[in-house]
Amino acid sequence: MNELLHPEMFVIDLFSKGQFSVKGEEKFLDRDTTVIVLDRNEGKLGNKLTFWFDNQTGIILKMVSSDGEKPLQTMAFEKVTFSSKITNDRFKLFK
Numbered sequence: 001m002n003e004l005l006h007p008e009m010f011v012i013d014l015f016s017k018g019q020f021s022v023k024g025e026e027k028f029l030d031r032d033t034t035v036i037v038l039d040r041n042e043g044k045l046g047n048k049l050t051f052w053f054d055n056q057t058g059i060i061l062k063m064v065s066s067d068g069e070k071p072l073q074t075m076a077f078e079k080v081t082f083s084s085k086i087t088n089d090r091f092k093l094f095k
Contacts, residue, residue, distance in 0.1 A: 007053075007060045014038055014049070027062050028052045029080050049081045057082065 018040030019023035026035050033052040040047055052062040062076035 007051075007058065018049075023050075025055070026052065029077060032056070032062065032078070033061055046070075052076075054080075 004012065006064070018038045021037050023035040023037050023038070023043050032055040034055055036051045036053060038049040040049070046067035048066040048068070050064045053059070054061050059080075061080065062074070064071050065073040076079055
């Protein structure tokens with residue numbers, strides 16, 4: 001699950017393992033997401049990974065491993081809430 005919350009290192013590693021394509025934008029969990037597909041020659045869980053990246057945070061909200069069009073494994077959040085109650089005055093700058 002850490003890969004979904006902090007996808008930067010996970011995704012960087014995947015760039016060298018296949019061909020990425022942007023499939024478009026979709027709503028997932030009432031959030032705007034960008035759907036990106038990685039086609040790869042080989043993999044433990046199929047030859048295709050599909051990601052739903054949250055447009056505002058960059059978090060991967062859903063990931064599906066497939067063999068062709070046959071889904072093999074899905075990891076996804078069932079619910080997500082981001083706090084908007086934190087304001088800048090809660091942080092102090094060090095001098």
